[in-house]
Amino acid sequence: MLGSGSFGEVYKVMADPHGFLFAAKKVPLTDAQKVSSIEREIDLLCHLRHENIVEYFGTKRDETDLYVFLEFVNGGSIIEKVYREFPLNDSQVSYYTKEILKGLEYLHEQDVVHGDIKCANLLLNENGVVKIADFGLAKVTDLKTLRKSGRGTPAWCAPEAPEVINLKRQGWNGFQADIWSLGCTVLEMLTKNHPYYGLEPWTIWYQIGEGILPKIPETLSEDSQKFILKCLQVNPEKRPTATELLKHRFVNRS
Numbered sequence: 001m002l003g004s005g006s007f008g009e010v011y012k013v014m015a016d017p018h019g020f021l022f023a024a025k026k027v028p029l030t031d032a033q034k035v036s037s038i039e040r041e042i043d044l045l046c047h048l049r050h051e052n053i054v055e056y057f058g059t060k061r062d063e064t065d066l067y068v069f070l071e072f073v074n075g076g077s078i079i080e081k082v083y084r085e086f087p088l089n090d091s092q093v094s095y096y097t098k099e100i101l102k103g104l105e106y107l108h109e110q111d112v113v114h115g116d117i118k119c120a121n122l123l124l125n126e127n128g129v130v131k132i133a134d135f136g137l138a139k140v141t142d143l144k145t146l147r148k149s150g151r152g153t154p155a156w157c158a159p160e161a162p163e164v165i166n167l168k169r170q171g172w173n174g175f176q177a178d179i180w181s182l183g184c185t186v187l188e189m190l191t192k193n194h195p196y197y198g199l200e201p202w203t204i205w206y207q208i209g210e211g212i213l214p215k216i217p218e219t220l221s222e223d224s225q226k227f228i229l230k231c232l233q234v235n236p237e238k239r240p241t242a243t244e245l246l247k248h249r250f251v252n253r254s
Contacts (some may be wrong), residue, residue: 002023008025008026008027008028008065009025009026010023010024010025010026011023011024011025011026012072013069013072021072022057022069022070022071022072023069023070023071023072023073024067024068024069024070025067025068025070026065026066026067027065027066027067027068028064028065028066029061029063029064029065029066035061035066038059038066038068039059039061039066042056042058042059042068043058043059044112045112046058048106048107048110048112050102050103050106050107051102051129052099052100052102052103052106052129052130052131052132053103053106053107053131053132054070054071054073054123054131054132054133055070055071056068056069056070056071057069057070057071070133071131073123073124073125073131073133074125074126075123075124075125075126075128076123076124077119077120077121077122077123077124077133078096078119078120078122078123078124078130078189079118079119079120079122081124082119082188082189082192083192087192088189088190090190090221090223090224090253091253093186093189093190093224094224094250094251094252094253095128096122096130096189097182097186097189097227097250097251098246098251098252099129099130100117100122100130100132100182100185101182101242101245101246101251102242102246103130103131103132104117104132104178104179104182104242105241105242105243105246107132107178108175108178108241108242113174113175113177113178114132114178114181115174115177115178116134116156116181117132117156117178117181117182117185118156118181118184118185118188118194119185119188119189120134121133121134122185154196154201154204154205154208155184155194155195155196155197155204155214156180156181156184156185156188156194156195157177157180157181157205157208158176158177158180158181158208158236159180159208159209159211159234159236175241175242176236176237176239177236178242179231179239179240179241179242179245180231180232180236180239182231182245183227183228183229183230183231183232184214184231184232186224186227186228186231187214187216187228190220190224191217191220195214196208196214197214211234213229213232213234214232216228216229223249223250223253224250226248226249226250227245227248227249227250227251230245230248231245
């Protein structure tokens with residue numbers, strides 16, 4: 001077992017007889033409707049193929065649990081590098097950000113909104129390749145009958161998220177919420193603190209709903225500040241796409 005949480009348990013598994021390593025999430029069968037929804041979404045995620053996306057293999061259930069099978073990534077999450085092992089400088093954060101953007105560009109081209117981009121959901125393999133993981137909140141969007149993404153995590157959540165959304169606001173397609181969360185993630189990597197650090201969750205929701213940005217230290221480089229502010233535009237229509245952000249100076253350093 002690699003870990004456990006409110007979702008269940010995660011195991012590292014070796015397939016017999018070839019020794020293929022993969023990960024398995026074990027989720028208790030407490031809500032049949034929710035489990036069916038997870039199975040449908042995993043079926044969709046199994047079609048995704050990209051270097052910067054954790055690969056999903058499928059699901060299986062027994063009498064008590066649902067098992068989700070996915071790629072095993074052995075380098076751990078970026079959060080371990082940010083908070084526990086190494087301070088990240090601008091060039092390292094620039095590299096990780098470009099990797100994340102390439103994954104987001106692919107997801108959005110497939111009409112998939114991740115919904116919970118943050119350091120804890122970004123894994124590294126042994127070669128330093130970033131893999132976007134934990135699609136528990138992902139939604140495949142139908143732009144004609146839009147399905148909004150899930151709750152997200154408060155400190156990384158965009159102002160137009162369902163909990164704080166102005167229902168009259170137009171032009172929201174979900175992809176922009178991932179861009180906001182990316183800006184918060186870059187800030188997290190550079191400051192070693194989550195956005196809105198030190199505030200209670202209800203205060204965070206209030207500030208996000210009021211369009212109050214997290215504090216961006218002036219000690220950060222000019223390029224990184226400009227990149228973060230590009231992502232953290234309260235009006236989602238003004239946020240760049242992942243493709244546009246891949247051209248930004250911050251992610252194209254030597």
